Amino acid sequence: MKFDFIVIGAGSAGCAVAAGLAKARIGSVCVLEAGPTDAVPQVKIPFGLLHTMGSKRDWNFKSTSQSNANNRVFxxxxxxxxxxxxxxxxxxxxxxxxxDFDNWQQPGWRWNDVERDFIEIEKLIQPQQIPTPHPLSVAFAKSFLANSDAPPTPDRESAGLFDTNSRNGRRWSAADAFLRPAMRSHGLQxxxxxxVNRISFEEGRARHVELVDGRTLSARCGIVLSAGSIGSPSILMRSGIGPAAQLSELGISIKVDSPQVGQNLSDHPVIGVHHEGRNSGYGLVWNQSLQWALSPFQWLTQRNGRLTSNFVEAGAFFRVNPITDDDDRPECQVHFIPYMMGFKGKSITTGSGYFADVGVCRPVSRGSLTLSSSDPRVAPNIDLGVLKEEQDVQILIGGFRRLRELLDKAPMGDSRAPEVYPGAAVSSDDEITEHIRARSGTAYHPVGTLAMGEQGTPVTNTLQLRDVDGLWVADASVMPSITSANTNAPSMMIGHRAAKLILREVKY
Ligand SMILES: Cc1cc2nc3c(=O)[nH]c(=O)nc-3n(C[C@H](O)[C@H](O)[C@H](O)COP(=O)(O)OP(=O)(O)OC[C@H]3O[C@@H](n4cnc5c(N)ncnc54)[C@H](O)[C@@H]3O)c2cc1C
Incomplete structure (x- = not known):
């Protein structure tokens, strides 16, 4: 099987880059995706994410035990x-x-360069609020300004209902926005x-893609790695591009000694607070059984109701440290979920209530990803580096306190429920720190494992792999540092922009 371009991974960035290449009509483009299709209701129905997380449509990776978080595995x-x-x-x-983009300090990636790409992808995504937010989310959205309908913004202290990549009450993923239109109109396959197990080379040029099942595909013009911050560095290392000493130990022959491959892993650490009470948020309780029973019909006939909820319906941004002359940026982001989340082991549990977490917008801790085996069926070692730096812990302590204040202040009326976990007894700095180490998670935003940058970084600012021809990386792994909020839109932007960069450079 031979194509002009092969894109590895049909994710947020992979769909965008593949569509951009296909649209240029310069040859055949094929996307290789390890997983199955997305053609199941639990993917299309926003509330279905409760079912897809942890399912066979999830890689279900685990971190290494995190020494600054009570040795827990995330x-x-x-x-x-x-x-x-x-x-x-x-x-x-x-x-x-x-x-965020200016601070990457990469030519071609400053805000003035990427703003246009965001505008272009948003024409296809059309971000919008969900049709029927829960009244509790509407209440939380008024935490700062009672009369504002605007979504919150990391540009200033603010709260609001989130914009989402949903349309007409259903998920609108990168496959909906980029991949399928390009399959219909431009012959994308x-x-x-x-x-994918690994990439192999001919005369210094990336030429073939070897699959775990033994098949090999070839690319005449180029290969784009879009397997995400976990998948892309893993494939590269199996292909012999990475820290030479480590790869040699695993019996992998070295193509390029690139010590930074897999380093610089960053994610947003978060800590949550649980509220539970009768007649509060969504939950598994008898007095909501009729609404649950009606919700599939509502979704099917009117595309509204509780199944259109993306869970994380509202949020906020705020500072915890005093504003200084050269820094007034919000340091924390809040996600508000009007749904009872369990705190005794399982996240789905009986009861009704709500949950909110607060995260660090720009964490300074860094982790790393290494291979544990040359066998592609063995998961890599993912050290998230959670809370490695004290600065992140301090911001979370301040953020946790301010989150509680916001939850107290939000005009929730009769739906307000008491905090049940960790509860009022956890209030001193030491107690909150203990809670953070015992219960923090991440926002599922790993980035940066193939950071673009100057000499020594794995990837150039035109997203080319250093010292190899015909190989590009386009996904969240190329971010030099994490953006101040959720990372899906920036990943799509990277994919969209990558197609333009590749088309500028490739010989066809
Ligand atoms: C549970 C969860 C909730 C999140 N919530 C939000 C949110 O609300 N808002 C937000 O902005 N961000 C959110 N994120 C983060 C956001 O979705 C990601 O940052 C973004 O999708 C990353 O895009 P990507 O292209 O780098 O990787 P991905 O979208 O993960 O794509 C990688 C693709 O490559 C494929 N792949 C991997 N390895 C191989 C291989 N060996 N062979 C072939 N294919 C391979 C994968 O199967 C996948 O399809 C969330 C993430 C998760 C997991």
Whole structure:
């Protein structure tokens, strides 16, 4: 099987880059996706994410034990299907701050360069609020300004209902926005169940893609790696591009010694607070059985109701440290979920209530990803580096306190419910720190494992792999540092922009 371009991974960025290449009509483009299709109701129905997380459409990775979080192992969920993590995520839509991109300090990636790409992808995504937000989310959205209908923004302290990549009450993933239109109009092809083992080379040029099942595909013009922050560095290392000493130990022959491959892993750490009470948020309780029973009909006939909820319906941004002359950026993001989340083991539980978490917008802790085996069926070691730096812990402590204040202040009326976990007894800095180490998670936003940058970084600012021809990376792994809010829109932007960069450079 021979194509002009092969894109590895049909996720947020992969769908965008593949569509951009196909649209240029310069040859055949094929996307290889390890997982199955996304053609199941639980992916299309926003509330279905409760079912897809942890299912066979999730890679279900685990982190290494995190020494600054009581040696806990964290779930590292990633979409394993067409659409990638945009088919499993909460659909919250944020570009990030302009200075997130400026601070990457990469020519071609400053805000002035990427703003146009965001505008172009948003024409296809049309971010919008969900049709029927829960009244509790509407109440939380008024935490800062009672009369504002605007979504919150990482540009300033604010609260609001989130914009989402949903349309007409259903998920609108990267596959909906980019992949399928390009399949219909521009002959883009996709092969599902195509789990890539490694890339192989001919005369210094990336030429072939070897699948785990033994098939090999070839690319005449180029190969684009869009397997995400976990998948892309893993494939590269299996292909012999990475830290030479580590790869040699695993018996992998070295193509390029690139010590930074897999380093610089960053994610947003979060800590939550649970509220439970009768007549509060969504939950598994008898007095909501009629609404639950009617909800599928509502979704099918009117595309509204509780099944259109993306869970994370509202949120906020705020500071915890005093504003200084050169820094007034919000340091924390809140996700508000008007749904009872369990806190005694299982996240789905009986009872009604609500949950909110607060995360660090720009964490300074860094982790890393290494291979544990040359066998592609063995998961890599994912060290999230959670809370490695004290600065992140301090911001979370301040953020946790301010989150409680916001929840107290929000005009929730009779639906207000008491905090049940961790509860009022956890109030001193030491107690909150203990809670953070015992219960924090991440927002499922790993980025940065193939950061673009100057000499020494794995990828150039035109997204080319250093010291190899015909190989590009286009996904969240190329971010030099994490953006201040959720990472799906920036990942799509990277894919969309990558197609333009590749078309500028490739010989065909
Ligand atoms: C549970 C969850 C909730 C989230 N919520 C939000 C949110 O509300 N808002 C937001 O902005 N962000 C959210 N995110 C993060 C966001 O979805 C990601 O940052 C974004 O999708 C990353 O895009 P990507 O293209 O880098 O990777 P992905 O979208 O993960 O795509 C990678 C693709 O490559 C495929 N792949 C991997 N390895 C191989 C291989 N060996 N062979 C072939 N194919 C392979 C994968 O199956 C996948 O389809 C969430 C993520 C998760 C998991």
């Amino acid at each position: 779930n590292v969920n990633r979409g394993y299907m067409v659409g990638g993590s945009s088919s499993i995520n909460s659909m919250v839509w944020f570009r990030g701050r302009a200075d 996709i092969i599902t169940g195509a789990n």
